[in-house]
Amino acid sequence: MSMPTAIHWLTRDFRLGDNPALAAAARGPMRSVFFIDAQLLAQGAASRWRLERALRDFDAALRQRGDAGVTILRGEPHELLPRLVAALGAAEVHQSDWPCPAMRASQQRVDQALRAQGAQLVLHPGHLLIHPRLLRTKGGGAYRVFTPFARALRGIGADRPGAGAPPRIPTAPGAGWPQSVALDGLDLAPDLHGGRAVLDAHALPAGEAAALARLDDFLDRASEYEARRDRPDIDATSGLSEALALGEISPRSVWAIAEARRRDNPAAADGIAKFMSELCWREFAWHLLIEFPQMAERAWRPEWAEFPWRGDNADFDRWRQARTGIALVDAGLREMRVTGRMHNRVRMVVASWLTKHLLTDWRLGLAHFQDSLSDWDPAANAMNWQWVAGCGPDAAPFFRIFNPERQAERFDPRGDYRRAWLGPGAAGALAYDATLPPDWRGKGRPPADEGTAAIAAGRQRALDAHAGFRDA
Secondary structure: OOOOOEEEEEOOOOOOOOOHHHHHHOOOOEEEEEEEOHHHHOOOHHHHHHHHHHHHHHHHHHHHOOOOOEEEEEOOHHHHHHHHHHHHOOOEEEEEOOOOHHHHHHHHHHHHHHHOOOOEEEEEOOOOOOOHHHOOOOOOOOOOOHHHHHHHHHHHOOOOOOOOOOOOOOEOOOOOOOOOEOOOOOOOOHHHOOHHHHHHHHOOOOOHHHHHHHHHHHHHOHHHHHHHOOOOOOOOOOOOHHHHHHOOOOHHHHHHHHHHHHHHOHHHHHHHHHHHHHHHHHHHHHHHHHHOHHHHOOOOOHHHHHOOOEOOOHHHHHHHOOOOOOHHHHHHHHHHHHHOOOOHHHHHHHHHHHHHHOOEOHHHHHHHHHHHOOOOOHHHHHHHHHHHHOOOOOOOOOOOOOOHHHHHHHHOOOOHHHHHHHOOOOHHHHHHHHHOOHHHOOOOOOOHHHHHHHHHHHHHHHHHHHHHHHHO
């Protein structure tokens, strides 16, 4: 008996292995469809650029298995999917669930439109380690503190990865479909302008095979991860943030592979355990975003709605242009503009400088990161900014103010990281200059001594603001 035709609605999870939505659709003739819709266009330029690279690799992987590749359509899914269902005679649309607020709203519209003509949207897991309904407190609510959350997650264990890549994918005919967009010549980030060539030059390899290879390489050297992970001058991290954000590898697969290597290599067990803790932190962010969809817009702690954050200001302009005069902060912001990524320790220092020393609204920093990060993740970006600002769940206390000079002395002791991005004639500095729009050019950094003096003054200003807010 032949299997019915289905549609694979591709949004994230650009992989063949552990992709339940693809596996379900591929039981019979299927077509993978990707939409250039309002939600995608609202993303930052760097993340759209990176998504296009994932899309191209995934399309090639489908074609290697006999599929016709991804059909790319311009428009809203709830308007176009019913037409595609009718053209194919399909009864089901399969999607890997990406539970951010904008996607939730899109899923609801699609579900209503499909049901009106007797079809249905089927959501599949894969973006998370475990379904949030399985990880609740004794009172039935979501965990709001990381340590008990991580303990409970480890106690239950992550879901097992699903099936591997389908050996062959049967393709359904596409007659009667709307006009598709050709992959050749596709440009999802035309607003990158001169930054595209720089990002291309500094990009890590995209795709599922590259992600698996990177994980394997990292686990080979994970024995030093715990001790060296905070060093931006050393290549000690996994480099998997983009692959996880785009679903080129599933967190369940990463967890299972890491757990097996931890058992097989006792010398690396502590380092791998610390790495798995970082996967728990990613999971924590997504569970919180599902519980509090406004996390990118409103302070998690309601009382922080009245904190006297500064809005857009000249200090914020200097911060986003990497002209604060604080070497570690400026180096991190340059790294992000050139590579689309920033070392996690430096991210914390950069965010603390904006929200504490400059008392500038964390949402301005969040928006700048969203536009600039190729590994942008809506849950991690929102939670981490709130964590640093002191207004989020399980947040660092506001009075915990990073001193960027001490952070640099501790984690970039030889100054290699700072020189790579700030040194005259350094490759990183030249690459950063090549990305600058005309209105940013010719503006040098403030003198270093000006920045040093600003550290003490900014710290005191932050403490005074917090004291006044607390006493109000």
